[in-house]
Amino acid sequence: MWETCSYMGVVIGEEMFRRYLSIFSRSNRTHYVPEVIVEASGSKVRSASGKYFLDLSSSGATMIVGYNHPKVVEAVCSQARRVLHYTYMYGMNFPALELGEKLLEITGVEDGKILYGLSGSDASESALMLVKAWSGNDLIVSFEGDFHGVFDLSASSSCIDLERQVCEAVNCGKAVACLPYPDPYRCPFGDVDDCGREAVKFMKAFVDELVEKRVQPAAFIVEPLQGDSGIVVPSEGFLREVKKQAERVNAPVIVDEIQTGLGRTGKWFAYQYDGIEPDLVLLGKPLGGGLPLSAVVGKAEIMDSLPTMSLAFTLSGNPVACSAGLATIRVIEEEGLVERAAYLGYKALKELRDFARKHPLVGDVRGKGLMIGVDLVKDPETKERAVDEAKKVVYRAYQLGVLVLSVNGNVLRIQPPINISEELLMEGINILEQAIEDVENGAVGDEALKVVVGW
Ligand SMILES: Cc1ncc(COP(=O)(O)O)c(C=O)c1O
Incomplete structure (x- = not known):
């Protein structure tokens, strides 16, 4: 699960994760995916292992006009x-x-x-x-x-x-x-x-x-x-x-x-x-x-x-x-990004709501503009939070090249830069939907739970 490589003399992978855990207080951070981000531009980030990811999280809703505008x-x-x-x-x-x-x-x-x-x-x-x-x-x-x-x-x-x-x-x-x-x-x-x-x-x-x-x-x-x-x-x-x-x-x-x-x-x-x-x-x-x-x-x-x-x-x-x-x-x-966030949000919500209708793991899709939550549930009737499933979706999306976070255990939090192109946004959402489907079909194993800690 951990790919090992070296970047500027530092060994990335399990070794780096172990060093992180050994020096940083747990009160100061949590963990989602085993990557070290070394470069970024627009809505994409590149990790030390040379992989590119589309970031639907804007780094905790901070990079609102994208990375390195x-x-x-x-x-x-x-x-x-x-x-x-x-x-x-x-x-x-x-x-x-x-x-x-x-x-x-x-x-x-x-x-x-x-x-x-x-x-x-x-x-x-x-x-x-x-x-x-x-x-x-x-x-x-x-x-x-x-x-x-x-x-x-x-x-x-x-x-x-x-x-x-x-x-x-x-x-x-x-x-x-x-x-x-x-x-x-x-x-x-x-x-x-x-x-x-x-x-x-x-x-x-x-x-x-x-x-x-x-x-x-x-x-x-x-x-x-x-x-x-x-x-x-x-x-x-x-x-x-x-x-x-x-x-x-x-x-x-x-x-x-x-x-x-x-x-x-x-x-x-x-x-x-x-x-x-x-x-x-x-x-x-x-x-x-x-x-x-x-x-x-x-x-x-x-x-x-x-x-x-x-x-x-x-x-x-x-x-x-x-x-x-x-x-x-x-x-x-x-760049008229306030109106753009409203427009893109409308598009993204519509797509995700259409998808949710056919997928019982998705209990609710909600949001305004580019602040969207996808609430995963074990049962649409009881609305019990599907926490492990959410972690698996985060992990599977990562494997497919998309970074997304979960909050309150089971809610996927979609907050891309508000200047993301419509094409890229839809591509990211389609990948996220694929990840949800894969988890629904039992295609993602429990090893994901060892990596994604979340909160
Ligand atoms: C609504 C809201 N208020 C306050 C905070 C705290 O901000 P910070 O993490 O920068 O201290 C956050 C962080 O997530 C937040 O979402």
């Missing part, structure tokens, strides 16, 4: 030649300002201000600290299945099993209420006519109680379309209701666009589907064009609610990362 590379190189870093914390640089002004423009946050960080998790953490300071309140209202980050407040407001385990172990902040998220496929209210209506009813009753007890939350935080719990698209209008209920208790709404932002879902930001104006927007993943960069964009009075330097990171606002981010946004604008 010439304009992004040029922006990085020309900035790097001038100055790699002079800390924005103590000084000024042009790319940080230009990108910041652009983010205010595209998010539409009025009277907005920005802070930069290095990862989605620190953006969530910073935003949650700001709303607590601004409001003087503790309670954070979040939603089942939301993932916001791995630190104290961001982990405790992530209503998923993994972060619950973490919070149990390290005693994270406890003042979080996880309300039901209207997942139309696995509705938390069971077999009801309208999952969205039930979720709104629940949220309204919860807020009624807060009003009665005179409890004001620090904020509501929400993923407009859940990523890591399995690409869950909420019932239409849900975000509007979140905003409405939050307003009843004067609580700001933080929309986590770390995975959905910058055109991925067919709008610049997924909250635009519901026409709301968030108080704070979280950005990360594709923001730095592949370099570490995150941002919180929000109302000035909230953004300035903590003292000078209290949320400063020495390497944030790095001019090279900001140049890469700015170039990425320009490419999205110039």
Whole structure:
């Protein structure tokens, strides 16, 4: 299963995997396929063993305009030649300002201000600290299945099993209420006519109680379309209701666009589907064009609610990362990629839904734009998650030349660069379908489970 080769004096294969496991903390990573990526361009990557793969994952939904887009590379190189870093914390640089002004423009946050960080998790953490300071309140209202980050407040407001385990172990902040998220496929209210209506009813009753007890939350935080719990698209209008209920208790709404932002879902930001104006927007993943960069964009009075330097990171606002981010946004604008993501998403969803009708392993296909989930189930009636089967599909797709990730155990996560050609996208999807069919037919053995760990 492991092919061995040597690259720049390093032996690739089981030996490399063993060395990885021996030095890197398991808390820091997981594993999907036994390859070392050494070059990439557009939607394709080349591994040290000389194989090419079509990447339907954009490296964890980061490489939104593809790998090594010439304009992004040029922006990085020309900035790097001038100055790699002079800390924005103590000084000024042009790319940080230009990108910041652009983010205010595209998010539409009025009277907005920005802070930069290095990862989605620190953006969530910073935003949650700001709303607590601004409001003087503790309670954070979040939603089942939301993932916001791995630190104290961001982990405790992530209503998923993994972060619950973490919070149990390290005693994270406890003042979080996880309300039901209207997942139309696995509705938390069971077999009801309208999952969205039930979720709104629940949220309204919860807020009624807060009003009665005179409890004001620090904020509501929400993923407009859940990523890591399995690409869950909420019932239409849900975000509007979140905003409405939050307003009843004067609580700001933080929309986590770390995975959905910058055109991925067919709008610049997924909250635009519901026409709301968030108080704070979280950005990360594709923001730095592949370099570490995150941002919180929000109302000035909230953004300035903590003292000078209290949320400063020495390497944030790095001019090279900001140049890469700015170039990425320009490419999205110039190439009309937001509309393109919507168009390609429509095509891909149609193809996958047609395929699903004939394949009982596929319980559901859902998504918006180029953020698509394929939910594999052991039985379409019980909807039991087909976790081993999902790992086998990931492995088989890899053997056939396509990289795809799984989340929440059983959901295949399709998030290619949004400038992928239609032909290549359809080719990748057809290969993925072949992989699903092969697993259904029992053609993929259990050895795949030793390689694909996933999460
Ligand atoms: C919606 C969302 N919020 C926050 C995060 C955390 O971002 P990071 O991994 O960059 O810390 C992620 C990462 O997957 C995410 O998808």
